[in-house]
Amino acid sequence: MEVQSCSVKTPKSLQTKPMDPSCTSKVRVIVRVRPFLSHEIPAKNGNPTSCISVLDPDPDSRDEVTVHLQDPDTSRKECYQLDAFFGQEDNNLRSIFEREVSPLIPGMFRGRNATVFAYGATGSGKTYTMQGTNLLPGLMPLAMSTILSMCQRTGSRAEISYYEVYIERCYDLLEVGSKEIVIQDDKDGMVHLKGLSRVPVNSISEFQEVFSRGIQRRKTADTGINDVSSRSHGVLVVAVSTPGSGDSGTVVSGKLNLIDLAGNEDNRRTCNEGIRLLESSKINQSLFALSNVIRALNNKEPRVPYRDSKLTRILQDSLGGASHALMVACLNPGEYQESVRTVSLAARSRHISNFVPSTHKQDTPKVKVDMEEKLRTWLESRGKTKSAQRIDAYGSPIPPSSIKKPNYSSAKAKVNTYRNTCNAKERGSSVPFRSLFNDEGLTDSCLASTNCAAEENGEKIGADSTEISLESSIHLPIEPLDKEYKITSTKSNNSVETSPIAEVKCTERGPLRKALSPINANVNQIRHEEEACKCPVQFEPKTPSTATCAKDKFVTISTPLDKFNAMSSSLKSSLMQEYVDILNTASREELLEIKGIGVRLADYIAELRETSPLKSLSDLEKIGLSSKQVYNMFSKAARGIFDKQDGAQLREELM
Numbered sequence: 001m002e003v004q005s006c007s008v009k010t011p012k013s014l015q016t017k018p019m020d021p022s023c024t025s026k027v028r029v030i031v032r033v034r035p036f037l038s039h040e041i042p043a044k045n046g047n048p049t050s051c052i053s054v055l056d057p058d059p060d061s062r063d064e065v066t067v068h069l070q071d072p073d074t075s076r077k078e079c080y081q082l083d084a085f086f087g088q089e090d091n092n093l094r095s096i097f098e099r100e101v102s103p104l105i106p107g108m109f110r111g112r113n114a115t116v117f118a119y120g121a122t123g124s125g126k127t128y129t130m131q132g133t134n135l136l137p138g139l140m141p142l143a144m145s146t147i148l149s150m151c152q153r154t155g156s157r158a159e160i161s162y163y164e165v166y167i168e169r170c171y172d173l174l175e176v177g178s179k180e181i182v183i184q185d186d187k188d189g190m191v192h193l194k195g196l197s198r199v200p201v202n203s204i205s206e207f208q209e210v211f212s213r214g215i216q217r218r219k220t221a222d223t224g225i226n227d228v229s230s231r232s233h234g235v236l237v238v239a240v241s242t243p244g245s246g247d248s249g250t251v252v253s254g255k256l257n258l259i260d261l262a263g264n265e266d267n268r269r270t271c272n273e274g275i276r277l278l279e280s281s282k283i284n285q286s287l288f289a290l291s292n293v294i295r296a297l298n299n300k301e302p303r304v305p306y307r308d309s310k311l312t313r314i315l316q317d318s319l320g321g322a323s324h325a326l327m328v329a330c331l332n333p334g335e336y337q338e339s340v341r342t343v344s345l346a347a348r349s350r351h352i353s354n355f356v357p358s359t360h361k362q363d364t365p366k367v368k369v370d371m372e373e374k375l376r377t378w379l380e381s382r383g384k385t386k387s388a389q390r391i392d393a394y395g396s397p398i399p400p401s402s403i404k405k406p407n408y409s410s411a412k413a414k415v416n417t418y419r420n421t422c423n424a425k426e427r428g429s430s431v432p433f434r435s436l437f438n439d440e441g442l443t444d445s446c447l448a449s450t451n452c453a454a455e456e457n458g459e460k461i462g463a464d465s466t467e468i469s470l471e472s473s474i475h476l477p478i479e480p481l482d483k484e485y486k487i488t489s490t491k492s493n494n495s496v497e498t499s500p501i502a503e504v505k506c507t508e509r510g511p512l513r514k515a516l517s518p519i520n521a522n523v524n525q526i527r528h529e530e531e532a533c534k535c536p537v538q539f540e541p542k543t544p545s546t547a548t549c550a551k552d553k554f555v556t557i558s559t560p561l562d563k564f565n566a567m568s569s570s571l572k573s574s575l576m577q578e579y580v581d582i583l584n585t586a587s588r589e590e591l592l593e594i595k596g597i598g599v600r601l602a603d604y605i606a607e608l609r610e611t612s613p614l615k616s617l618s619d620l621e622k623i624g625l626s627s628k629q630v631y632n633m634f635s636k637a638a639r640g641i642f643d644k645q646d647g648a649q650l651r652e653e654l655m
């Protein structure tokens with residue numbers, strides 16, 4: 001069946017496939033789509049259409065789901081296979097918690113570590129998913145409640161730590177002044193956060209008090225895309241110490257890391273600069289490092305690149321080995337391009353890329369993208385801005401006032417202004433979960449989702465529901481201790497080419513740079529424009545002064561040295577553009593042949609160019625490489641032109 005409509009059609013059974021810890025891959029990857037926010041809904045036309053839907057070709061085989069992304073502008077479609085899907089109509093974090101997170105908790109009491117992280121673009125709902133609101137608690141408070149009730153039953157002790165990783169530095173959020181934490185390796189290769197606070201927690205009210213103070217210390221900013229955008233990765237660690245059996249006096253320790261990752265950002269869209277650009281480069285870099293670690297784990301690669309970022313280095317003891325991890329890929333239903341980027345990276349982590357199983361061809365939408373159509377689409381979309389695409393996406397002329405557009409000027413103005421408090425309106429008050437819990441555990445409003453919804457709608461909840469205990473509401477599957485965890489990562493060779501759309505916005509690009517695209521045909525077409533502008537330097541020795549153009553501006557050639565300089569500059573810019581073209585179009589193997597590009601960099605480039613083709617070498621800096629790395633890479637490639645043989649030949653010619 002060809003999926004024509006973009007609406008989310010998710011049979012309940014598909015949304016809620018419970019996680020079985022005994023038979024999942026080491027890192028489970030699920031999708032959560034947030035609902036449209038009020039300012040994203042056009043006043044007249046009712047609900048906008050989501051660009052994300054799910055279809056399981058075989059409802060009986062529920063090991064994974066096929067997530068579809070459709071660009072409402074171009075009808076381009078992408079498909080990815082992931083472990084589970086929670087659509088926007090299922091806007092209750094409790095079901096994600098019960099199906100995906102609570103199965104990880106019993107293992108903590110037997111010494112296992114686990115990690116849950118929310119991953120996604122800025123504004124896609126990561127913080128909401130992890131923290132929740134006063135009325136709808138997120139995965140963090142829900143997990144804490146469950147852990148506390150299990151502690152009561154088992155005589156275990158729970159302690160929390162809360163820290164952030166900001167521009168590759170680690171800060172203790174439970175300390176006044178957010179003290180920087182030093183990361184140390186011990187002789188066994190274990191990583192320690194020296195001096196990180198650990199606060200004992202005996203009740204939910206204690207937790208809410210301590211945690212909400214930490215939330216206020218976390219670095220956030222108004223980026224123009226999200227009013228309260230997290231600029232750091234926030235890690236809540238719940239450590240549990242359980243007395244060993246018998247009189248041995250041993251203590252079993254396990255911990256759960258609950259991570260609200262900073263948002264993946266397309267710098268072309270955010271117009272980031274200064275500190276924002278640095279933050280965002282580091283964020284993107286560390287998210288990519290995290291995805292590499294997950295991929296290595298899921299593919300049983302011999303080397304897991306934990307040391308590529310501070311976050312993965314810190315999480316080393318909770319990712320891989322006997323630990324379990326869950327990636328919640330958060331999506332904004334109105335952002336196609338951004339969702340493709342998130343889901344493709346999530347799917348890449350799981351190492352299941354786009355594919356159409358041949359037996360299901362009739363049931364699944366076409367996922368191979370026609371190159372010609374792609375080219376046409378790309379050409380048509382040139383010059384379109386993201387917000388224009390978004391307006392089109394809703395299929396109606398939405399009054400501009402009803403759409404929340406990035407406020408670039410305000411983002412710029414606030415570039416150095418951190419707001420170390422949470423937005424009380426949408427992200428929860430500065431003391432989150434107040435009124436949600438009492439010292440015994442959860443109150444009614446967070447125990448029953450129906451009650452939550454009712455309360456949010458202003459309905460009164462029956463007094464007797466306050467008596468419901470947490471234990472009665474959460475059923476934790478018992479995880480056998482001796483069970484081997486099986487990796488069920490599926491591989492497929494069929495992959496789909498992704499969109500080459502390059503959005504040119506907020507960047508002043510001359511015609512030459514704007515023209516770059518990952519498609520050779522385009523590049524050729526563009527070269528004509530380029531040639532026309534290039535005005536090849538006419539060397540007329542007898543003419544003392546010649547006007548010519550180097551790159552996109554005219555210069556005056558008056559001396560042979562000027563000519564030489566103009567020519568070198570033109571040669572350099574052609575070479576650089578050629579190099580960028582190669583980076584955008586070469587296969588992974590070809591990339592590896594280029595001097596200065598190793599396996600990791602090749603993967604990095606291949607990943608990033610899928611959604612954001614490079615436009616110039618400086619784009620490499622924007623995605624996190626240092627200018628030195630870019631310089632080295634290019635100069636190595638340039639030097640490679642004069643390889644040994646050519647060098648000898650050149651020397652011969654010169655002599």
Ligand SMILES: Nc1ncnc2c1ncn2[C@@H]1O[C@H](COP(=O)(O)OP(=O)(O)OP(=O)(O)O)[C@@H](O)[C@H]1O
Binds near residue numbers: 121127
């Ligand atoms: N499920 C949801 N229901 C209602 N509102 C939501 C939901 N998810 C997110 N939101 C709202 O969407 C906005 C963005 O969400 P949030 O701040 O959680 O995004 P984020 O992914 O953490 O962004 P960033 O990476 O910039 O910090 C917030 O106003 C939030 O209240």
